[in-house]
Amino acid sequence: MALITIIVGRAAQFLIALITLRVATTLLSPEEMGKVALVVTTTAFFALLLINPVGMFINRRLHAWQASGRGVGYLVRYAGYIALVATIAAISLPLFVLTGLINFGIPTVWLIALVCGSVIFNTVNQTAIPCLNLLGDSRRFILLTVATLIASFISAVTLVQTVQRTAEYWILGLLLGQALLALVGTRTLFAQLNRGNPVSIHQPVHRQHLMALVRFSWPVAIAAGLGWVQAQGYRYLMVEDLGLAQVGVFVAGYGLSAGIIAGFESVLTTYFQPRLYRDASATDPQLQTTAWRRYASAVIPSLVLTVGLLIVLAPDLTRLLLGEKFQAAASFVIWGALAEAARVLASVYSLIAHVHMRTRWLIWPNVVGAATSIVACSLLMPVFGAHGAGMGLTAAGALTVVMMHLVLLRKVGGGISARPILVSLALTPAFLAIAMVLRHWLPTASWVAPIATCALIGLAFLFMQYLLLRKHLEDRP
Numbered sequence: 001m002a003l004i005t006i007i008v009g010r011a012a013q014f015l016i017a018l019i020t021l022r023v024a025t026t027l028l029s030p031e032e033m034g035k036v037a038l039v040v041t042t043t044a045f046f047a048l049l050l051i052n053p054v055g056m057f058i059n060r061r062l063h064a065w066q067a068s069g070r071g072v073g074y075l076v077r078y079a080g081y082i083a084l085v086a087t088i089a090a091i092s093l094p095l096f097v098l099t100g101l102i103n104f105g106i107p108t109v110w111l112i113a114l115v116c117g118s119v120i121f122n123t124v125n126q127t128a129i130p131c132l133n134l135l136g137d138s139r140r141f142i143l144l145t146v147a148t149l150i151a152s153f154i155s156a157v158t159l160v161q162t163v164q165r166t167a168e169y170w171i172l173g174l175l176l177g178q179a180l181l182a183l184v185g186t187r188t189l190f191a192q193l194n195r196g197n198p199v200s201i202h203q204p205v206h207r208q209h210l211m212a213l214v215r216f217s218w219p220v221a222i223a224a225g226l227g228w229v230q231a232q233g234y235r236y237l238m239v240e241d242l243g244l245a246q247v248g249v250f251v252a253g254y255g256l257s258a259g260i261i262a263g264f265e266s267v268l269t270t271y272f273q274p275r276l277y278r279d280a281s282a283t284d285p286q287l288q289t290t291a292w293r294r295y296a297s298a299v300i301p302s303l304v305l306t307v308g309l310l311i312v313l314a315p316d317l318t319r320l321l322l323g324e325k326f327q328a329a330a331s332f333v334i335w336g337a338l339a340e341a342a343r344v345l346a347s348v349y350s351l352i353a354h355v356h357m358r359t360r361w362l363i364w365p366n367v368v369g370a371a372t373s374i375v376a377c378s379l380l381m382p383v384f385g386a387h388g389a390g391m392g393l394t395a396a397g398a399l400t401v402v403m404m405h406l407v408l409l410r411k412v413g414g415g416i417s418a419r420p421i422l423v424s425l426a427l428t429p430a431f432l433a434i435a436m437v438l439r440h441w442l443p444t445a446s447w448v449a450p451i452a453t454c455a456l457i458g459l460a461f462l463f464m465q466y467l468l469l470r471k472h473l474e475d476r477p
Contacts, residue, residue: 007267009142014263016149018321021259023153025252025323027160028170033248033326035105035167038239041232042093042104042111043118048228050085051123053220054078057213058127059277060354062134071193075127082123086116102236105244110168114175121179128185134274135192141270144185152177219359223350226366230373230396231343234381234389237374241381250386252322253332254339257310260317261340264306268299272472276351288355293416296348298472301420302465303344308428309461310337312435316450335390342397349404361408369400420468427464431457 025033058078065071090112097108104111125148133141156173163169238247272295279291310317314333322329346365353361373396380388435453442449 005139005142009146010263010267010270012146013142013149013266014260016146016153017259017263020149020153020156021252021256022321022323023157024170025326027157027165028167028248029165030245030248030252030325031105032165032167032170033252034239034244034246035248036170037235037247037251038102038104038244039106039111039114039118039167039171041235042096043115043122044232045225045228046085046089046115046119047123048224049221050088051082051119052224053217054081054213055123055127056220056354057216058131059134060216062131062277066135066193069193072190075190075193078127079124082120085123086119089119090116103239103244106166106168114168114171117175117179118171121175121182125178125182125185128182128189131189132185132192133270134277136274137192138270138274140188144181144188147184148177148181150177151180216359219353219361219363223359223362223366226363226370227343227346229370230366230400231339231393233370233374234377234393237377238381238386238389242386246386249326249329250332250389252326253318253329254336254390256317256321256329257333257336258340260310261303261306261337261344264302265299265344268302272298276355285356289352292352292355294472295351297416297420298469299348300345300416301424301468303341304421304424305427305461305464305468307337307341308424308431309457310334312428312431313454313457316435316453319450320447320454332386332390335387335394339390339393339397342394342401345401346397346404349401349408352408362404365400365403365407368403369396372396372399424464424468431460434460 024036028036058075062071065074093112093115094108096102097104097111106114129141129144129148132138132144152174154173155176156170159169159173160166235247235251238250276291276295279287311334314337315330318327318330318333346369349365350362353359373392376392376395377389378392380391382388384391434457438453438456439449442452
C-alpha cells in the first residue's frame, strides 16, 4: 500500500512539474527563462553551501531526536539559522550587482526579495515535508508535496497572466505556493514530533552537539559548494558568452531531463531512503555498509534505464513538453540526461560518507568535478556554443563519479552487482529501434507520432523497471 501511495503521488507530482515546464516555456520568452535560471542558480548557491549540510545532518539525526523528544527544539533553532542565511544573502547580492560580475537582468530589489524569499520558504517547505516521510508518514508527505506544486503553479500562472509575463512574477508566484504549504507542513511535523515524547524547546544545546554538527557539516558544505560550481556555475559563464536567451533555451532542455530524472529519483528515495537512514542509525559499520549497498542496488540500474529512455525520446519529449520558442532544445535534453545521471550517481555514492558520518571523504571528488566543469565549459562554449556547456557538464559529472567510485568504495570494501546495470544498458538500443520504427510509420506532422512513441516506449520502460526493482520491493519490510 505504501508503494502504491508513493507511485500515485509521485506520478501526480511529475505530471504537474511537466505541465509547469510547458506553461512556463509558453508564457515566458527565452530571455525571461534565462533570468529565472539565474535567480534559481543564485538561490541554490546559498542553499547548497550554507543550508544543505545542516539539512543532511537533520536527516541523519531525526529518528534519534524523535526518540528523545528533542526534535522540535532543534528545528526551531534551525529556523533561526535559515533567517541568518537569508540575511547573509541580502547583504551579499548587492555586492555582486555593483561589481558587474553578473548580469541578472532584473532590478536589485527584486533579486534580493526573490532569492531571500526562496532561501526561507523553499527551505522550510523542503525540510518540514520530507521529514514527515523520514518518520514514516509517506501519505501526508505526498499530499503536501503535490499541494505545494499545485499552489505554486496556480499562483505563478495567475501572476504572469494578470500582471506581467516576466521572470519576477513567475518566481514570486512559485514562492507564494511554497510559503503556504511550508506553514502547513511545519505544523504537521511539529504535531508528529510532539506526539511521542515532547521536551521543552528551550532546552540547552551543548558544546558536543555543536561539535558533532560542525564535524558532519563542514565537509558537506564544501562538497555542496563545489557541486554547485560543477552543476550550475556554467550559467554565469554562458550569459556572458551567449546571452540570456541561449541560457533560457539550454536550461529548458536540460531542465526537462532534470525534471524527469528527479521524478524517478524521488520515487525511489521516498520508498527506500527511510529504511536506509533507519538502518544507518545503527553503530555497526557493517550494517551501515549493507544498508547502502541495498539502496544502491535498487537505484543505480533503474537510473541507467531512465537515462536510456530520455536519450531515445528526446525529440518527442521536446515537442510535447516545451513551447514553440524552445524546440531547439532537443539535443540539450540528451546532455541534461547524461549530466543529471552523473549527479544522481554521485549522490548515491555520497551516502556512503553520510551513513558512516565521514563526510570529509566527499571533498576531493567534488574538487575534481568543479574544476573540470569550469575549465571545460570555459574552453568549449566559445567553440561549440551551448553544446560546449553540455559537453563540459557531462565530462565533469563522469570524472566526479569515477573519483567517488575509487575513493568511497574502497572504504566499504566493494560495490554492487554489475549484471542489472548491463541489462539496463542493453535495453537502450531496443528502445531506440522501437522509436525509429514508430517515427518512420506514423505521420510526423501531427501529434500522433510523439504521443504514440512516448506511450509505447513508456509502457515497455515501466515493465522493465518493475522487473529490475521487484526483488528490492519484496525485500523491504
